[in-house]
Amino acid sequence: MAFEDLIGGSIWDEYSQKVQDLMNNPQNQGEITEEDAERIGGKLIVADFGAESCGDAVRLYWVVEEKTNIIKEAKFKSFGCGTAIASSDTMIQLCKGKTVDEAVKITNIDVEHAMRDNPDTPAVPPQKMHCSVMSYDVIKKAAGQYKGVDAESFETEIIVCECARVTLGTLQEVIKLNDLKTIEQITDYTKAGAFCKSCIRPGGHEEKEYYLVDILADVRAEMEQERLKNIADGIVTGTTTATFADMTIVQKLKKTEEVIDEFIRPMLIMDGGNIEIIDIKQERANIDVYMRYMGACVGCASSSTGTLFAIENTLKEKLDENIRVLPI
Amino acid sequence: MRIYLDNNATTIVDRRVKDAMMPFFVEKFGNPNSLHSFASDTHPALKCAMGQLYNGINANQKDDIIITSCATESNNWVLKSIYFDHILNSEKNHIITSEVEHPSIIAVCKFLESLGVEVTYLPVNSQGIVEVATLENAITDKTALVSIMWANNETGMIFPIKEMAQLCQAKGVLFHTDAVQAVGKLKVNVSDVPVDYLSFSAHKFHGPKAVGGLFIRQGKRISPLMHGGEHMGGLRSGTLNVAGIVGMGYALEIANRYIAYEDKSIRYLRDKLEDALLDIPDVFIIGDRANRTPNTVLASIKGVEGESMLWDLNRSNIAASTGSACASEDLESNPIMEAIGADLDLAHTAVRFSLSRFTTEAEIDFVIEKTNEAVKRLRAISSSYAYTPKNHKSEL
Incomplete structure (x- = not known):
């Protein structure tokens, strides 16, 4: 996408011919009065969506025949950009002649597809898809009014x-x-x-x-x-x-204590010594176990050689190859 | 006929400027910093162009005018170097700017905020300008720099730069102005207005694109951002854009010669267009015309969304602009409308016409006619003017 993105300002180049034509000459723009509705023989529904302060607003007029629930006539008025106007126009085209229940199923994606010149090329650039959403929202609003229910109820x-x-x-x-x-x-x-x-x-x-x-x-x-x-x-x-490396720090501590209790402490205690675990840290590939000698182990010549190797090797063997034991 | 009324975005290059630039692509292509005759071929024209720039803003020979690639670079340079030189490892940590600056100021300020700098964005009044008292109240002993534009790109409103610069000078605070919309349109005299730094750009006054400048007052030097060689006294490295510098110097000299003409004749055309816009119901103009650059008018046309307006004008071969809504890549409204506290419903209705010395009365008459047609057509479609039945409670 980089090549496409580097030079901006091309949004109009990406409008389909249909979008451009509808913007230049919308087919279903206009209003329907109470008198018109009576003449056509249906109930007038007027629904608003959006706001000028947000950059787009649309008003939808429907005349619905109450016996059949069929939308006999529809018009729109729109404050918005070219995409907003063309989408509203297309939405009206798609509503006409449908029942209210059928119309609620029309989505912004249907509207966008209907405005394509060929099936594989989007009708509007990505950042303009947003402008087509409103034409879908206003249908739900109108249907809600007609049926006396909340517009949200159409969205499951x-x-x-x-x-x-x-x-x-x-x-x-x-x-x-x-x-x-x-x-x-x-x-x-x-x-x-x-x-x-x-x-x-x-x-x-x-x-x-x-x-x-x-x-x-x-x-x-x-x-x-x-x-x-x-x-x-x-x-x-x-x-x-779960491997030792995957465990949480608390689980690692518990597991380490278990191994020490079973295999290491008994021997140390026999000689009047002991160890306590201070901390366990993940240090890149290594798992560092910090510990402190207690009792007779403190100052024992073997504490930095044989005993230490024995402790480390036991933990490596029972828990994880990457353990290092670091006395403090 | 195609009519160009988007001169605050960029301008046509004056043919005389283009002709002056042409020899420096083939005949005199040398690198001015080399030691041979190809280099020295370029020197007389460069000296002349630098002289034109110094004269053009009445700079002292001891000041620096450093050539950059554009005003965006100049603005970036000042703000970032002030950060390095006067904020980092210093007691000071505060920059003051306004809410209506160009993105090349606002975005850099946001970036500096992410590094811990405190930035105050001064509000504007209903005329769209920052008042001197507002600035005075914001300055603290931590303030390192004040950066306020000379004239606004959207409205053309001229800020009280001299008073602000004097205030900062008295308080010992560095002062920068983005004068992109002023240089070449208004008399800009740095010997009279005590700014420390001033940014400008050639393509706003009928010079070429991709060349601009930064004026740096004597004694107020800042560290370079472009390291690399000894160009521009070591302050801005990069092989000199010889043709660009020659073009910018000449373009500024010509533009300054036309200032009186623009102030009279282009102002007359702008006012004619503005009066015609005001004849349309529910049209509002932003800012008092007497205090604007003579070429600019920003109109808010109720019920007509900005991009739609541009669409219709473009179909009539008229180029205008809106910083608002769907016309730009993002979907936001023109920030100036919010900053001046305009009615929210008008936020997406702003259209800017910006003229130049090449604009003719016949063009303006045509624009007036086509603008009226566009407003009529788009208001007929607009929900803002739609029929509301008696029993319908409008939610628009």
């Missing part, structure tokens, strides 16, 4: 990235299954965050309920907890498959 899942319509559930699953660690990976796998980027982190164009950074952090934290739980469960039941 939580959509995190509206441009690409990626749900919270999908994101959580994909992160877990593929062990994703970065936002870039999430975008590569799901397309979430590839368009207007508002859903990546707070501070974008639009305020969101869920952000990819938080979802990633939460899922990663959950995965880490699961990993720890598995290790802990494995140790309790004696079925652990």
Whole structure:
């Protein structure tokens, strides 16, 4: 993408001919009055979405025949950029003649596809996908009004990235299954965050309920907890498959103490000595076990030679090849 | 006919400037720092161009005017070198700037904040300028640098730079001004206005792109950011852009000759356009015209989103600009509208027309006609002016 990204300012070059034509000459722009609706023989529904202060706003007019729930006429008014106007126009075209239940199923992706000149080339550049989302939101609003229900009730899942319509559930699953660690990976796998980027982190164009950074952090934290739980469960039941290196510091300490109790302390105590573990640190490939001699071991000539080697070799053999024992 | 009213973004190169540059691509291509006749071939023209630059802003021979690649480089250089020279390992840790600076100031300030520098972004008044008293209240004994633009790129509003520079001088605080929108449009006299540093760029006054300058007052030298050779007295390394320097010097000399013409004739055309815009209902102009660069008008047209307006103007072969919304790569509104406290509904409706000495009255008449058509068409589509039935409570 670098070559494509280096020289900016080309967003208009990426509009399809259909988008350009609709911007120049929208087909369904206009308004419907109460009188018009009566003449057409249906109920007038007027729905608003967006706000001028956010850069785009749309008003949708529907005339719905109450007997059949069919949208007999539709018009729009829009404050927005070319994509917003062309998307609203296309959305109206897609609504007309459908029942309200059918219309609610129209998504921004359907609208964008309908504006393509050829099936493989997007109708608008990525950062403009956002402008097509509103035309979908306003349909839900209108349908909600017609049915006397909340517009949100048409959405059965939580959509995190509206441009690409990626749900919270999908994101959580994909992160877990593929062990994703970065936002870039999430975008590569799901397309979430590839368009207007508002859903990546707070501070974008639009305020969101869920952000990819938080979802990633939460899922990663959950995965880490699961990993720890598995290790802990494995140790309790004696079925652990986790290696010493994979264990948490607390688990490492416990395990080390166990080995020392069983194989080392009895011999030291016989000679009137002992050791205590001070700390365990991961030092690149090594696992450093810091310990202190006690009793008769303090000052014993063998404490820095034979005894030390025996302790280290026992831990290496029982726990991990990379252990180093460092007396303090 | 194509009409260019985006001269605050960049300008057409004056043909005389282009002609003056041409010999330095083939006939006189030498590196001025070498020791042979190919090098010395370039010296008379370079000396002449540097003289034109010193005269152009009335700098003293003992001051430095260092050639850079653009004003973005000049701005970066001042802020970052002040950090190295006067903040790092020093008691001072504070920089003052304004909310409406160019991104080449704001983004550097944000970067310096990430390194622990405290930055104050001064608000502007409803006219879009920083008041001297606002600056005075912000200066502390920790302040290392004040950087305020001479004229704003979006509104054309001229800031009280002389008073601010004098204030900083009295308080012993270094003062930088980004004068990109002033040099070549207004009389800029550094002997009268005690700025320590001043950035400018050739392509804003009918010179070539990719060449700019930084004025550095005698005794106020800062460390180089471009290390490498002895060019520009060791302050800015890199083989001299001979054609660019020649072009910039000549372009500034010509531009200064046209200042009186622009102030009278271009101001007249701008005012004519502005009056015509004000004849349209629900149009607001940002900033008092008497206190603006004579070429600039920023209009807010209710109910007409900025990119749509540019789209329609472009179809009529008219180039204008909006720093707002969908027209730029990001989706944010023009920051100046927020900074001056404009009605939020107008944040995405700003359109800027910026003229030049090449603008003609016939062009302005055409722009007035086409602007009216565009506003009419887009307001007919706009939800801002849409029919609301009696029983519908508008949520727009």
